Amino acid sequence: MTRWDAVRVRQGIVESCTSAEQAGDQAVRRGRLREARRHYERMLADAIRLAEQFPDTATRRNLAVSFTKYGDFWMDADHLDQAAQAYEESLEIVTRLHDERPGDPRLLRDLRRGEFKLGEAAAAAGAAETAAQRYASALSYAERLTGTEPHHRGDRRERGVIQERLGLLAQDRGEPAEAAEWYARALAVRRDLAAETPDDPEARRDLGVQHERLGDLALLRRELEAARTHYDEALTIRRTLLGDDPRDLPSQRALSLLCERLGDVALLAEGPEGARQWYDDSFAILDAALGPKHPETRTLRKKLRSHPATPG
Structure with missing residues (x-):
């Protein structure tokens, strides 16, 4: 085979692989999972x-990327x-x-991604110890990546994200002190990123989610002032994000x-009178967004009717 023949063969396989992946993605969007599986398996065969x-x-x-894509299909x-x-x-x-190439940061990112994906699969399967090991790896x-490229936003x-996952595992194990430590580390990362690019909605959303995690943990531990502080921060961020897209x-x-x-x-800090307005606001938001007949709205209405802070 001449050099140009090899180029044509290679390009043909690459185009076939790309076409199969795109067809698989389209089948997934249409909900045709069997068809998607066939396309992804053709993609994988071409990549091999x-x-x-x-x-x-x-x-x-x-x-390796094709195997990850195939894994994502099965994960979903x-x-x-x-x-x-x-x-x-x-x-x-x-x-x-x-x-073979220990100094290549792209491969370090691939290793990080691979271990994280395996951690996600283990966590979904209820194998908490395996998940923790994968997340730790x-x-x-x-x-290592943030040590060598400290300004890389994606790596940070x-x-x-990984620190948050480790916090969730610790919380599920009934170790709130360890969970709080992991959440605090994740919060520091996300606060820095949001401060650097205050107009980035993803950075703000990440920061809000981390405040919610810490608020949930503080509420679980009956640390009411800490819970209120974190929830207030998350609420401010959420309201700002809704200004970006009210739909x-x-x-x-x-x-x-x-x-x-x-x-x-x-309710815990002040009693029913202090809680009622928050519960009313919660219902009003869901009612306006989804309508009074939506199952989520009905469920919340029933919950609030039975709540001691809500009049019967």
């Missing part, structure tokens, strides 16, 4: 063939064993590449939930 015929760093790294379909198997295949490829790569954000229903739901949580804090 490409790496076998042209085993350079780029094609092998692309093969709630087939956790298949997802974990695909993620393992991806991580094995990247580990070999990193051994992902965090070690994240810290991922470090905060953002997930944010409307989150805003309603925050008002309800502030009502819970007020």
Whole structure:
């Protein structure tokens, strides 16, 4: 095979792989999961063939990406064993590449991503210890990356995400002090990112979520002033985000939930009179966003009617 023949063969396989991936994505959007699986498996077969015929760093790294994509498909379909198997295949490829090129930050990011994906699969499967080990490994790569490239926003954000996951695991294990420590680390990361780019909605949303996590933990521990402070911060951020897009229903739901949580804090701290307005606000937000007949609105109405802070 001449050099130009090899170029044409390689390009043909690349185009076939890309086409299969795009078809799979389109099938997923249409809810055609069996069709999507066929396309993704063709994508993976093309990526394997490409790496076998042209085993350079780029094609092998692309093969790892294809395995990750395949794992994501199974993860979304709630087939956790298949997802974990695909993620393992991806991580094995990247580990070999990193051994060959230990100074390549792209491969460090791939390693971080691979360990994190396996942590997510383990957490979804209820394997908390395995999830913690995977997240800890992902965090070690994240810290190496932020140590060498301290101004890389994406690396810093991922470090905060992993720290939050470790906090969630600790909270689920009934270790609130450890959870609070992880959440505080994640909050510091997200506060810095939001301060650097105050107009970035993702950075603000991340910061709001972290305040919510800390508020939930403080409420669980009956640290009412701390809970109120964190919920107030999260509420301010949520209201600002709604100003960006008033049709953002997930944010409307989150805003309603925050008002309800502030009502819970007020109920414990001040009694029913202090809580009632927060509960009314919570219901009003959901009612305006979803309508009075929506199941979520009905559920909240029933809950508030039975609540001691709400008149019968």
